[in-house]
Amino acid sequence: MSISLKTPAEIEKMRVAGRLAAEVLDYIAPFVVPGVTTGELDRLCHEFMEDVQGCIPAPLNYAPPGYKPYPKATCISVNHQVCHGVPGDRQLKNGDVLNIDITTIKDGYHGDTSRMFQVGDASIQAKRLCEVTFECLWLGIAQVKPGGHLGDIGQAIQAHAENAGYSVVREFCGHGIGAQFHEDPQVVHYGKAGTGIQLRPNMIFTIEPMINAGKAAIRExxxxxxxxxxxxxxxxxxxxxxxxxxxxxxxxxLSAGARLPPEWIEGLGRS
Structure with missing residues (x-):
């Protein structure tokens, strides 16, 4: 496994790409309403990235080994869709919850982020799942420090999800990112503290827990x-x-519209 440590110049480019990705989510939030199609949301995001930000949407035509090229600029996953939902004619309805996943390319470097959105009045159960998953994300982030291990992140996420009665998807994980969309290491969202690769300054990766209200099993x-x-x-x-x-x-x-982390999670004062 070859993990690249980013240079100061690369890190600065990653800051820009990351902020721009987050700002796409800020932009699209007011459009997530009953009746809109996932395809329309994708079109709006695509135009904003290209025409306003001068970015390239990384998912468009992305084709890892064994996959046909991805046909859209974003991934939009609704309700029981876990990830990689392909935008299309589906109209959102009151009570839906959805994830919009944005990856921008700016000056050759990637920024990758996603958020959950609620359409109208979501159920108490859906709101709780979204909230616990948000907490899982930040509990994982709070474990990141030099000398720590990837297993620290996975253990924190898994424990919180399972304590809430939920399950962690194991087939998909976070990943290193930089000039490439997906780099080493793989960042799984379960595991044992103190195990896995040791974290070093200037590593950059995503943390992106996928949490199911029911069982962890998935299908394509x-x-x-x-x-x-x-x-x-x-x-x-x-x-x-x-x-x-x-x-x-x-x-x-992070961006102006990004949600702040839960105040009760310890370890988030580091920068």
Whole structure:
């Protein structure tokens, strides 16, 4: 496994790309209303990235080994869709919850982030799943520091999700990121503290827990991309891109509209 440590110049480019990705989510939030299609949301994000930000949407035509090219600029996963939902004609309705996943390319470097959105009045159960998943994200981020291990992140996320009665998707994980969309290391969202790769300053990776209200089992739809829960239970995901600093971490995908972390989580004062 070859993990690249980013240079100061690369880190600065990653800060820009990360902020721009977050600002796409700020922009699209008012459009997430009953009746809008996921395809329309994708079109708006795509135009904003290209025409306003001067970015390239990384998912468009992305084709890892074994996959056909991804056809859209964003991933939009609704209700029981876990990840990689392909935007299309689906109209959002009151009570839906959805994840919008944005990855920008700016000056050759990637910024990757996602948020959950609620359409109108979501159920108490859906709101709780979204909230616990958000807490899982920040509990994982709080473990990031030089000398720590990837297992610290996974253990914190898994423990919180399972204590709430939820399950962690294991087939998909966070990843290193930089000039490439997906780099080493893989950042799994379960595990044992003190195990796995040791964290070093200037590593950059995503943390993006996918938490299911039911069982962890998933399946792929016929489009070759969209992943859903096998038991049709709701799924939620939040994502940030994180830099390991000399003293802790820096979240690179923050913006004016990004939600602040839960105040009760310890260890988030580092920068």
């Amino acid at each position: 739809l016929a489009d070759g991309w969209t992943i859903v829960t096998k038991d049709h239970s709701l799924s939620a995901q939040w994502e940030h891109t994180v830099l390991v600093t000399e003293s802790g971490f820096e979240v690179l995908t």
